[in-house]
Amino acid sequence: MADELVYQLVCSYQNRMQSYAGMGILDTWYDRITFDRLLKEETSPDIQKRIRRSIERAADRTSEALLPKLAELVGDKWTILDAPPAVFHVRGQHTLFDPDDDWMTAKNVDEVAVKVFKEYLGTLAPDRQRLLSHFTLHDRAFKVVGVGSVGTRCLIQLMIDSHGKPIFLQVKEAARSVVGRYFKCPAVAHEGRRVVEGQRLMQAASDLFLGWTKGPYGRHFYVRQLRDMKLSPQIELMDAEVLGKYAALCGWVLARAHAKSGGLAAEISGYLGTGDRMAEVMVGYSNSYADQVEKDYERFVAACRSGRLEARTEVDMAADFRV
Known part of the structure; x- marks a missing residue:
């Protein structure tokens, strides 16, 4: 499978x-892969039903829907509510940072944050700057990132407008690209901008x-909304047919x-x-990659069992913060 x-x-x-090869570059830039387009191309009633359900789910993934789940009104x-180890205030009682970490030793965190945010605003178009000027900062906290960004820093910032409507901004650290580490590439002045x-x-x-900005200790960051009707497909719940359709969609997007x-x-x-040559090559590559992942995981487990590495489950860590 x-x-x-x-x-x-x-x-x-x-x-x-092959289709894009026959299109003018302007037509390619204007091309959109939308839910409506997917519905028109799909013939399976079941898949169409899933697409409509995704449309409904995406419409609900907004900052306003997230607010009561992630924060509480005090006065x-x-x-932002602490939910360690996933979300916590850097200098709060549930912090997971060591006392000597540079984020903990900064003298005036608010002053630093204002400078970082001002630099970010300078990377936005004037109309976006004007839009954000209607929001006031209420809180910020650390958020653990996904597998692809393990070890990097990430903050979420909660801002509220004059009508009490929220926006959550996510400030994510941008490390040097993998390509840049192993191949000769043009120098990059700012990884977040890249x-x-x-x-x-x-x-x-x-x-x-x-947009992008730079932290007080030289780290590069980029900024985006935490939720902007983005979807995270639940691949583990898909059957073979749906997973195949999703794979084809990924190929189209790429x-x-x-x-x-x-x-x-x-x-x-x-x-x-x-012909099928490219597909055959990628199937072989994918199998080799999967084999390597299994070998790496075996080495990881062995290192944990021997005591060379310390590993704890999210549930185990969260238990430390339960009253």
Whole structure:
């Protein structure tokens, strides 16, 4: 089944790239992959039902819907709720930072934060700056990031407008790219800017508040909304048919991003051709990658059992903070 999913993804990428190869660059930039478009192309009633359900779920994933789940009103100020180890105030009683961490030793955190936020505002268009000027800061806290960003810093900032409506901004650390570590690439002055400009170039519609800034200790960050009707597909709940459709969609999205950012859809399509060679190669690569992940995990488990590494489950860590 795994091989078939990879095959579907690669074939989708290949076919969509062939379509973009016949489009003008302006048409490619205007192209949108929308829910309505997915509904029109889908013939399965079950898949159509799932798409409509996703539309409903996405519409509910907003800062306003998140506010009562992530914060509480104390007097006239909203405060983010500590939920360690996932969310906690850096200098609060539930902090997981060591006393000598640079975030803990800063003399005036608020002053530093104002400077960092001001630099971020300078990367936005004037109309976005004006929009954010209607919001007032209420609270900020640390948020543990996902697997792809393990070890990096991330803050969430809660701001409220004059009508009591919220916006959650996420300030994520941007490390040096993997490509930049192993290949000779042009120098990058700001990793956060690299991430933002890459997203703006590849995405059809980037986050309204996408920008970048630099922390007081030299770390590079980029900023976006914490929730802006974004969806996280529950892959573990998908059957083979739905997972195959999702794989094909991923192939389409990737093809569009490459065609838009590089402007070389015809060259890429010509390189891939119309045969199965690329799909076969990627299936082999995927199997090798999966084997390597299993080997790495075995080494990780062995290191934990021997005491060389300390590992605790999220439930175990959370238990430390229960009263």
